[in-house]
Amino acid sequence: MSWTIAVGVKQVPDADEVGIDPDTGRLDRASAPAVMNGPDREALEAAFRIRDQAGGEVIAMSMGPPNATSVLEEAVAMGCDDAVLVSDRAFGGSDTWPTSLTLARTAEALDADVVVCGEETTDSSTGQVPPGIAAHNDWAQLTYAEAVDARPDENRLVARRDVEGGHEVVAADLPVVVAAAYGEFEPRPAPLHRKIYGENDFEPTVWDAEDLEIKDEVGLEVSPTSVGGMETVDPVERKSEVVDDVDDLAESIEEVVA
Amino acid sequence: MSDEGEGEGESEEHENGVVDVDEYDDVWVFIEEHDGEVMSVSWELLAEARTLADELGDDLVALAIGEGLDDVAEQALERGADRVLVADDPVFEPYRADPYGDQFRAIVEERKPSIVLIGGTHTGRDFAGRVAVPAHAGLTADVTELGVDEDGLLEARRPAFGGNVLATILCEEHRPQMATIRPGVFEAADPDGEADGEIVEVDVVVEDDDCVSEVLEREVGDTADITEADRIVAVGHGIDGDLEPARQLADALDAEIAASRAAVDEGWVDGARQVGQTGKTVRPELYVAVGISGAVQHLEGMNKSETVVAINNDPNAPIFEHADYGIVADLFDACPDLAEELEGVTEPQEVVQ
Amino acid sequence: MSPELESDTVADPNYDDEFDAIVVGAGLAGSAAALTMANRGLEVLMIERGSSPGAKNVFGGVLYTPTIRELTDFENAPVERYVAERRFSMLTENDETAFSLRPGEWHEEPHNDSYTVLRGEFDEWFAEQAVEEGATLLTSTTVTGLLREDGRIAGVETDRPDGTIRAPYVVLAEGGNSLVSEGANLKATETRENVAVGVKEVLEFPERDGVIEDRFRLTDDAGVSYHYFGEGAVGDAFGGGFIYTNDDTVSVGVAYRIEDAATHDQSPEETLNAFKSHPAVAPLVRNARTVEYSAKTIPEGGADSIPDLVHDGAAIVGDAAGLVLNNGVHLEGTNMAVESGYHAGNAIARAAENGRVGAEALQVYPEALEESFVVQNLEHYKWMMDAVEEDRDLLFEDLPRAFADAGTEYFRIDRTPKESHAKNAKRAVLDAVGGWTGAAKLALRYRKVVT
Numbered sequence A: 001m002s003w004t005i006a007v008g009v010k011q012v013p014d015a016d017e018v019g020i021d022p023d024t025g026r027l028d029r030a031s032a033p034a035v036m037n038g039p040d041r042e043a044l045e046a047a048f049r050i051r052d053q054a055g056g057e058v059i060a061m062s063m064g065p066p067n068a069t070s071v072l073e074e075a076v077a078m079g080c081d082d083a084v085l086v087s088d089r090a091f092g093g094s095d096t097w098p099t100s101l102t103l104a105r106t107a108e109a110l111d112a113d114v115v116v117c118g119e120e121t122t123d124s125s126t127g128q129v130p131p132g133i134a135a136h137n138d139w140a141q142l143t144y145a146e147a148v149d150a151r152p153d154e155n156r157l158v159a160r161r162d163v164e165g166g167h168e169v170v171a172a173d174l175p176v177v178v179a180a181a182y183g184e185f186e187p188r189p190a191p192l193h194r195k196i197y198g199e200n201d202f203e204p205t206v207w208d209a210e211d212l213e214i215k216d217e218v219g220l221e222v223s224p225t226s227v228g229g230m231e232t233v234d235p236v237e238r239k240s241e242v243v244d245d246v247d248d249l250a251e252s253i254e255e256v257v258a
Numbered sequence B: 001m002s003d004e005g006e007g008e009g010e011s012e013e014h015e016n017g018v019v020d021v022d023e024y025d026d027v028w029v030f031i032e033e034h035d036g037e038v039m040s041v042s043w044e045l046l047a048e049a050r051t052l053a054d055e056l057g058d059d060l061v062a063l064a065i066g067e068g069l070d071d072v073a074e075q076a077l078e079r080g081a082d083r084v085l086v087a088d089d090p091v092f093e094p095y096r097a098d099p100y101g102d103q104f105r106a107i108v109e110e111r112k113p114s115i116v117l118i119g120g121t122h123t124g125r126d127f128a129g130r131v132a133v134p135a136h137a138g139l140t141a142d143v144t145e146l147g148v149d150e151d152g153l154l155e156a157r158r159p160a161f162g163g164n165v166l167a168t169i170l171c172e173e174h175r176p177q178m179a180t181i182r183p184g185v186f187e188a189a190d191p192d193g194e195a196d197g198e199i200v201e202v203d204v205v206v207e208d209d210d211c212v213s214e215v216l217e218r219e220v221g222d223t224a225d226i227t228e229a230d231r232i233v234a235v236g237h238g239i240d241g242d243l244e245p246a247r248q249l250a251d252a253l254d255a256e257i258a259a260s261r262a263a264v265d266e267g268w269v270d271g272a273r274q275v276g277q278t279g280k281t282v283r284p285e286l287y288v289a290v291g292i293s294g295a296v297q298h299l300e301g302m303n304k305s306e307t308v309v310a311i312n313n314d315p316n317a318p319i320f321e322h323a324d325y326g327i328v329a330d331l332f333d334a335c336p337d338l339a340e341e342l343e344g345v346t347e348p349q350e351v352v353q
Numbered sequence C: 001m002s003p004e005l006e007s008d009t010v011a012d013p014n015y016d017d018e019f020d021a022i023v024v025g026a027g028l029a030g031s032a033a034a035l036t037m038a039n040r041g042l043e044v045l046m047i048e049r050g051s052s053p054g055a056k057n058v059f060g061g062v063l064y065t066p067t068i069r070e071l072t073d074f075e076n077a078p079v080e081r082y083v084a085e086r087r088f089s090m091l092t093e094n095d096e097t098a099f100s101l102r103p104g105e106w107h108e109e110p111h112n113d114s115y116t117v118l119r120g121e122f123d124e125w126f127a128e129q130a131v132e133e134g135a136t137l138l139t140s141t142t143v144t145g146l147l148r149e150d151g152r153i154a155g156v157e158t159d160r161p162d163g164t165i166r167a168p169y170v171v172l173a174e175g176g177n178s179l180v181s182e183g184a185n186l187k188a189t190e191t192r193e194n195v196a197v198g199v200k201e202v203l204e205f206p207e208r209d210g211v212i213e214d215r216f217r218l219t220d221d222a223g224v225s226y227h228y229f230g231e232g233a234v235g236d237a238f239g240g241g242f243i244y245t246n247d248d249t250v251s252v253g254v255a256y257r258i259e260d261a262a263t264h265d266q267s268p269e270e271t272l273n274a275f276k277s278h279p280a281v282a283p284l285v286r287n288a289r290t291v292e293y294s295a296k297t298i299p300e301g302g303a304d305s306i307p308d309l310v311h312d313g314a315a316i317v318g319d320a321a322g323l324v325l326n327n328g329v330h331l332e333g334t335n336m337a338v339e340s341g342y343h344a345g346n347a348i349a350r351a352a353e354n355g356r357v358g359a360e361a362l363q364v365y366p367e368a369l370e371e372s373f374v375v376q377n378l379e380h381y382k383w384m385m386d387a388v389e390e391d392r393d394l395l396f397e398d399l400p401r402a403f404a405d406a407g408t409e410y411f412r413i414d415r416t417p418k419e420s421h422a423k424n425a426k427r428a429v430l431d432a433v434g435g436w437t438g439a440a441k442l443a444l445r446y447r448k449v450v451t
């Protein structure tokens, strides 16, 4: 028994470098370098742990523009066995509904037993894509997973989930979509030769909407939500007084709480 | 590849999931409960949704899924719901995404609400997509502001790009307009004691045999509600596992302990006390950040605090730009010293309480 | 019907002997070597421990470019400003006596081959030039040791799993903190007297535009390089302070002997703060915000400290080989790093063409370096460090004090005749240097600075 584990990795603008252009007051996203979504590195680690237990292959999948190949090369460098980029102009304007449909179809095409995603992306931060994939395929899901335990003999995957008011251990039948809780899966270092290979010599497969037979089910047209407007938020004004000793700080605090 | 189970067979549906929006009305709020214990975000939403419903001339409907929900339904009525729908069955206890999602979706497809609000807890964010995807509904995640435009369309606003921007998300041609809302951003209204709405038992459409998941174990953790606290001492990665200095300070200030995600991830503080984008939004009169660097995701959850104080030994820590008062110091010295100085400041308050 | 995966993935990639040479460190020396070798058709792997080349490099700021210009198209390089003024200041606790140069020629191309740069950007660009020539760059990977086979160096070990890789040649371009070369006994650990510590801050001026142009009297792309010595710069330690102007930031820092830094009760950071608050310096950096802080070591053993540059299967270049000229008047390492990388790269390419890996096959590298300005300059100024060390109190404390006093005296306005002021001024200097005989001895000792 060995499992096929697909991992959703997304290319996002480097969160540390997205800023507001001081002159125009507009969001300066284009100049930020494109990197792998941080939580997706942890998704990869969770996938490798599942592979360690159950055996099989980890395949990275990304829906994005042609230059998103770089995050897939990185994924292969980190230890994925293969990678596929799903790229098509038709995807433009997709919200989470068609995005999760695309990834759901990709996972099906890969014959995935398990899909692992990050908790959320740093650019759209909805966390809705993993449940969306599960819903499109009518698969089980395990979100906010802090630990994973593959049970190949039961054909189930068990996860410890972080939930309101505590934790729970849930077993799900395959196929299953896992969203790895951010901060819980410290990515292992990429092996040297794999890193050289992934970054320099590997090229991912590319599929388009036609290949997945979803040409008419993606893009702006099928997206239920649209962006009605964007306002920049003025940062909250703070006094930013830095005092030198504890007495002064105590005084300021006393004024507040008195 | 199959398309079944995606709501495409619905008669009133046009192409691409577009529907006749006039067939949909009422504002729904999901009442999240675990073991009879209702999450406070549900009451926050109920209060906020009352305003929306009144504005739209719609009914305010509460929806509860679980087992033994009589009390919960009663409370929802007391807190202003015009009607409560309950799906009461052992299959729903404890929570699992698939039965919840299937049940919720069945009720939605049968009764056609216009707006559905769900608390942005892990539970809410877990199953919301299982409703929205098959229903081809619009789902906006992690909303912090709600409104309606002149056409009665829901305006769901949410921070984007590290809180630099507030994006308004609309759902024009699909229904329902769903949103998950971050805990702590709205005030919960007190129950008015009157419960004159009706309680409707809905058909339970799921069976245990169909479920694809099984809860093996459940541990109850800290259920503190930091969103109600007037004073908060929040700890970050800088405490290095030692909560004592911050506790001393919190005691002196009669404050609740909260934490950054880094401190939660280390297991030093329970997740219920996490502040930020993926935690709670708090708005105390005093917020003391101890050993917290001030990442955007953290700031998002505490920016509404009245006064912010920062203790950090790195003069370049971004938190100082987002604090009213700060001190560049080792927290292991500063916290006990400060605690000593402040001992008794809040005592009069304790006497009054 | 479902689409197929078409990537022909290699399950167990192995790059042993796939590269002709491995370069340890993608700093200036490393990239110069990689660029040279790639240019000559070698397969080159550069291994850099930072998340990008330059991410971990501290450096005050003037890049000397005569060799880089030869190696690559320098036009698009990310430089900040060209150096239009050099200024040397002696500081006592409160006084400054300065000497400044602004030759017209420096305003013209190629600007005396002196530019301020930010290494984070520049090193990334320079490594990119090597990559464009065909070299492979691997970041976030630290070389932890050398692989030996039959007594010769045959590859490197890294901190990654599956982390050993074989190649016929290794270029050690790891900079001043050369743990790999030392660990492999290719060079002795520097004695403390021969190592300086440099700390640097990059400052920006958030309040308004044009601050740098106004304060340093600059137009367009012109910039300055200010050097400071004496007590007011780094206390009684052996070293100095500097300020360089970048495009819209300034780099300010101090560099001094690690030996002093260790025995001194001030941390390097405190020394830098004291320097920044000196009355002659503070106005230049007023209302600035620190955007970057960093610290690093500088080898300053000079010609005597150069280790054997070639070994069986390896060559050492740049700071790792101690190739820095730091004598108070000059602080040059960048040009030497690039020059040495270039010669080492050439030597390896030649040896590879002939299929030889022994040290003697690489001998053309040290030979070429001997001939070049690198060793010539280091030899030329060898005496200077010793002399300066010997005259340390005089040069760093007494003389700055004397010059300040002399100047004060010479220009004193009061009701006594100027003649007596001049006399006092002269006396202040002569006292410090030990009379006319002392002055003559000093002049003789330091004549080589200018001859």
Ligand SMILES: Cc1cc2nc3c(=O)[nH]c(=O)nc-3n(C[C@H](O)[C@H](O)[C@H](O)COP(=O)(O)OP(=O)(O)OC[C@H]3O[C@@H](n4cnc5c(N)ncnc54)[C@H](O)[C@@H]3O)c2cc1C
Residues within 6 Å of the ligand: A038, A039, A120, A121, A122, A125, A182, B235, B236, B237, B238, B239, B259, B260, B261, B262, B263, B274, B275, B276, B277, B278, B279, B280, B290, B291, B292, B293, B294, B295, B296, B297, B298, B301, B311, B312, B313, B314, B317, B329, B330, B331, B332
């Ligand atoms: C998708 C996503 C969602 C996230 N959601 C959240 C969220 O909801 N909430 C949240 O908080 N974060 C969230 N984060 C994480 C966030 O980006 C930061 O990593 C996190 O907030 C850092 O926590 P910290 O400030 O405690 O730790 P650090 O950034 O490590 O900062 C520790 C600070 O302590 C100081 N310090 C160390 N020792 C001492 C000492 N002895 N005395 C005084 N000061 C000391 C240091 O100078 C430093 O500034 C999220 C990240 C992602 C990607």
Ligand SMILES: Cc1cc2nc3c(=O)[nH]c(=O)nc-3n(C[C@H](O)[C@H](O)[C@H](O)COP(=O)(O)OP(=O)(O)OC[C@H]3O[C@@H](n4cnc5c(N)ncnc54)[C@H](O)[C@@H]3O)c2cc1C
Residues within 6 Å of the ligand: C024, C025, C026, C027, C028, C029, C030, C047, C048, C049, C050, C053, C054, C056, C057, C058, C059, C060, C061, C062, C063, C064, C141, C142, C143, C144, C173, C174, C175, C176, C177, C180, C198, C199, C200, C253, C254, C255, C296, C297, C298, C317, C318, C319, C320, C323, C324, C331, C332, C333, C334, C335, C337
């Ligand atoms: C404060 C200061 C001011 C200076 N000012 C000037 C000046 O104005 N003008 C001038 O010409 N020179 C100046 N220098 C000297 C100059 O910076 C150096 O001579 C020059 O950078 C040397 O280049 P290099 O390539 O040999 O080493 P470096 O630039 O130090 O590069 C070494 C590279 O190797 C990497 N590395 C190290 N160890 C490993 C390992 N084990 N595995 C993988 N990678 C590794 C490092 O990350 C780094 O990228 C100054 C130096 C300092 C510290």
Ligand SMILES: Nc1ncnc2c1ncn2[C@@H]1O[C@H](COP(=O)(O)O)[C@@H](O)[C@H]1O
Residues within 6 Å of the ligand: A007, A008, A009, A010, A037, A039, A040, A043, A061, A062, A063, A064, A096, A099, A103, A116, A117, A118, A119, A120, A121, A124, A125, A126, A127, A128, A129, A130
């Ligand atoms: N375009 C995409 N390609 C691949 N994976 C994605 C994509 N978008 C989202 N994901 C996955 O879904 C997770 C949650 O994303 P989001 O719902 O956008 O916050 C991410 O961490 C990824 O693992």
